[in-house]
Amino acid sequence: MTTRRATISDVARAAGVAPSTASVVFSGKTPVSGPTRLKVLVAAEELGYTGPDPRAASLRRGRSGIVAVVFEGPLGSAFLDPVQRLMMDGLSEAVAPLGAGLLLLRDPVEAGEADPSAPTLITAPIDAAVLIGCSPILRHSLEAVQARGIPVVVIEGDAGDGVPRILLDNREAQRQAAQHLRDLGHENVAIVTLGRDKRREAGWVSESDEITVDVTRDRLAGARDVYPDARAFSAATSTIDGGTAAGRIVLSDPESRPTAVIAQSDLLATGVIRAAEELGLRVPEDVSVTGFDGVPVDGLAPYVLTTLVQAATEKGRAAGAVIAAMLDDREPSSLLFTCEFRPGNTTGPSAMR
Amino acid sequence: MTTRRATISDVARAAGVAPSTASVVFSGKTPVSGPTRLKVLVAAEELGYTGPDPRAASLRRGRSGIVAVVFEGPLGSAFLDPVQRLMMDGLSEAVAPLGAGLLLLRDPVEAGEADPSAPTLITAPIDAAVLIGCSPILRHSLEAVQARGIPVVVIEGDAGDGVPRILLDNREAQRQAAQHLRDLGHENVAIVTLGRDKRREAGWVSESDEITVDVTRDRLAGARDVYPDARAFSAATSTIDGGTAAGRIVLSDPESRPTAVIAQSDLLATGVIRAAEELGLRVPEDVSVTGFDGVPVDGLAPYVLTTLVQAATEKGRAAGAVIAAMLDDREPSSLLFTCEFRPGNTTGPSAMR
DNA sequence: TTGTAGGCGTTATCAC
DNA sequence: GTGATAACGCCTACAA
Numbered sequence: 001m002t003t004r005r006a007t008i009s010d011v012a013r014a015a016g017v018a019p020s021t022a023s024v025v026f027s028g029k030t031p032v033s034g035p036t037r038l039k040v041l042v043a044a045e046e047l048g049y050t051g052p053d054p055r056a057a058s059l060r061r062g063r064s065g066i067v068a069v070v071f072e073g074p075l076g077s078a079f080l081d082p083v084q085r086l087m088m089d090g091l092s093e094a095v096a097p098l099g100a101g102l103l104l105l106r107d108p109v110e111a112g113e114a115d116p117s118a119p120t121l122i123t124a125p126i127d128a129a130v131l132i133g134c135s136p137i138l139r140h141s142l143e144a145v146q147a148r149g150i151p152v153v154v155i156e157g158d159a160g161d162g163v164p165r166i167l168l169d170n171r172e173a174q175r176q177a178a179q180h181l182r183d184l185g186h187e188n189v190a191i192v193t194l195g196r197d198k199r200r201e202a203g204w205v206s207e208s209d210e211i212t213v214d215v216t217r218d219r220l221a222g223a224r225d226v227y228p229d230a231r232a233f234s235a236a237t238s239t240i241d242g243g244t245a246a247g248r249i250v251l252s253d254p255e256s257r258p259t260a261v262i263a264q265s266d267l268l269a270t271g272v273i274r275a276a277e278e279l280g281l282r283v284p285e286d287v288s289v290t291g292f293d294g295v296p297v298d299g300l301a302p303y304v305l306t307t308l309v310q311a312a313t314e315k316g317r318a319a320g321a322v323i324a325a326m327l328d329d330r331e332p333s334s335l336l337f338t339c340e341f342r343p344g345n346t347t348g349p350s351a352m353r
Numbered sequence: 354m355t356t357r358r359a360t361i362s363d364v365a366r367a368a369g370v371a372p373s374t375a376s377v378v379f380s381g382k383t384p385v386s387g388p389t390r391l392k393v394l395v396a397a398e399e400l401g402y403t404g405p406d407p408r409a410a411s412l413r414r415g416r417s418g419i420v421a422v423v424f425e426g427p428l429g430s431a432f433l434d435p436v437q438r439l440m441m442d443g444l445s446e447a448v449a450p451l452g453a454g455l456l457l458l459r460d461p462v463e464a465g466e467a468d469p470s471a472p473t474l475i476t477a478p479i480d481a482a483v484l485i486g487c488s489p490i491l492r493h494s495l496e497a498v499q500a501r502g503i504p505v506v507v508i509e510g511d512a513g514d515g516v517p518r519i520l521l522d523n524r525e526a527q528r529q530a531a532q533h534l535r536d537l538g539h540e541n542v543a544i545v546t547l548g549r550d551k552r553r554e555a556g557w558v559s560e561s562d563e564i565t566v567d568v569t570r571d572r573l574a575g576a577r578d579v580y581p582d583a584r585a586f587s588a589a590t591s592t593i594d595g596g597t598a599a600g601r602i603v604l605s606d607p608e609s610r611p612t613a614v615i616a617q618s619d620l621l622a623t624g625v626i627r628a629a630e631e632l633g634l635r636v637p638e639d640v641s642v643t644g645f646d647g648v649p650v651d652g653l654a655p656y657v658l659t660t661l662v663q664a665a666t667e668k669g670r671a672a673g674a675v676i677a678a679m680l681d682d683r684e685p686s687s688l689l690f691t692c693e694f695r696p697g698n699t700t701g702p703s704a705m706r
Numbered sequence: 707t708t709g710t711a712g713g714c715g716t717t718a719t720c721a722c
Numbered sequence: 723g724t725g726a727t728a729a730c731g732c733c734t735a736c737a738a
Binding site for chain 1: 358401403404406407408409411412415417418419421427428429430432433438439440441442445449450451452453454455456457458459468470471472475476477478479496497498500501502592593594597620623624627651652654
């Protein structure tokens with residue numbers, strides 16, 4: 001009983017009109033007389049026809065109403081980061097008017113890591129793609145996608161020329177925070193960084209370390225613009241727990257203990273504060289801590305982080321706008337967002353002053 | 354210069370073979386001789402053809418490789434909940450072998466709330482849909498989708514007969530936790546619940562309150578099975594901050610202060626613990642606290658929650674499996690998952706004993 | 707192993 | 723306002 005599903009032609013025939021007319025009834029692109037529309041609707045009802053097949057419509061129109069978002073790592077953990085969550089909010093808001101939804105795709109960081117049958121940028125019927133960061137492996141499929149004329153945008157990453165980017169003034173912003181600490185008299189400052197590369201091991205950052213993650217590298221550079229010799233410890237993940245673990249190590253030795261810690265994210269900063277509390281240190285009296293992102297951290301109260309506020313939601317929205325422009329055949333341009341320094345109650349004058 | 358994009362026919366022509374042969378080269382469904390395949394590949398290369406258009410392939414095959422996931426509320430906040438994150442991990446893992454990706458869709462809770470141009474279950478080229486909860490409004494589009502023969506599964510919700518469900522033994526599990534407290538001698542127990550309905554206001558739950566969220570209702574019932582008269586306070590959101598706010602209120606009055614709090618989620622429990630600390634109460638000596646979910650809570654250490662562990666990732670995976678079955682024309686069946694009680698260090702004997 | 711033919715279901719275009 | 727026609731780009735029988 002694999003009875004064929006009714007098509008718009010079936011409906012048209014039953015209603016005694018042309019397929020194109022029936023089509024128009026559903027799309028509403030052209031005025032249709034009342035009686036005609038009614039006939040069609042009734043016929044559709046009777047045949048159990050519930051509207052055009054999106055697949056066929058998509059082929060015909062050349063648009064699927066789907067925008068791919070490519071993440072690194074497990075989808076779930078992508079959303080661990082509050083900044084990415086906000087960005088997704090902005091993005092989904094921005095693509096909704098395009099009639100588009102967001103398709104979550106994973107960026108296989110290691111070659112061969114991927115499930116071979118998993119959907120990819122190349123096999124998915126997408127109208128555009130947003131890349132969060134951009135691994136070398138991705139570069140390959142990216143070419144294919146672009147060759148197809150599909151708009152692509154990168155957020156906080158580099159996908160080569162011709163791919164517009166949404167960026168942040170990470171270095172300059174982080175420099176400001178560092179300068180703030182210097183103005184407060186801090187000399188002995190430590191840095192807690194985001195991951196250095198995809199392999200995500202925690203540990204001290206050494207001279208020879210290559211940092212492949214743009215954000216990490218740029219923010220580190222900003223801090224070092226002010227404190228060239230500051231030690232840096234890389235956290236495994238941008239989480240409170242990751243920050244606590246890093247904080248314990250960075251703050252452990254009373255002899256060399258820094259009077260201020262520059263954390264590369266608010267979550268890390270929260271963790272560092274927690275580590276400080278564990279060690280019996282007061283914030284900001286004994287240790288000052290700065291964050292980065294300016295996102296609400298669940299459970300941070302009563303502290304208000306001294307941090308750099310980035311327009312996370314805006315970034316997502318901007319990516320959507322760029323896509324809209326490209327879909328519209330307008331010239332896209334890269335965008336640089338600026339962070340705003342926001343003093344809180346987690347930094348104060350150096351005790352060593 | 355809107356020069357038409359090369360199609361597989363173009364490639365075939367350039368390679369001097371039939372379109373079907375070229376098609377086979379790309380799909381690999383049928384063996385092709387070495388020389389022929391090479392000719393085709395070269396021609397493709399020259400024409401800048403990067404493989405079949407997914408839209409056309411999707412129409413032809415009747416599959417798009419896309420599974421919709423329908424959330425309530427902003428996409429970003431959907432991922433605020435660690436349980437949902439884990440579920441998404443499980444789900445994405447389970448649908449990957451189907452060659453499918455996840456399309457995020459919003460469930461307009463209020464009629465008319467939706468952006469009219471936003472993509473919907475009906476307009477998106479999907480192979481299947483997973484609903485997280487199920488609002489009445491959704492019911493409507495749901496019928497259309499089902500009429501089209503598209504498999505649908507609901508997680509923690511009710512979408513009517515014919516829609517297989519993935520459920521949790523919320524009531525029984527919560528009853529266990531309550532019984533645990535009773536065994537410890539607690540008599541004065543308060544409950545901190547998840548949202549009562551979509552409007553998300555915090556406040557005491559009164560007799561007359563209608564609770565439209567299944568999870569909330571069932572867990573509350575489980576707690577009341579043991580403590581019929583326990584007061585319940587509904588948190589605005591399942592977050593640490595929401596729990597802290599609730600905890601402050603629930604624990605504020607020294608006279609009537611409960612010796613134990615049953616929180617309906619681990620995040621809420623964490624918040625309640627924080628509120629207790631603020632008030633100078635020790636956990637579990639002065640107040641016992643139980644959670645629900647058994648997820649890692651960033652920043653909870655050194656506490657280990659006494660909680661009900663649910664197989665969140667499994668739930669997602671199960672939804673994927675059900676979809677795979679339906680796509681495969683096999684009979685799907687609903688699934689009931691069982692929580693496991695896990696004692697931690699946040700509950701202890703009642704001080705009032 | 708390769709080619710031919712037909713159709714997947716819709717919609718843009720243009721004439722009536 | 724309505725209808726005929728022609729793609730959209732691909733894939734799968736089936737025949738050669």
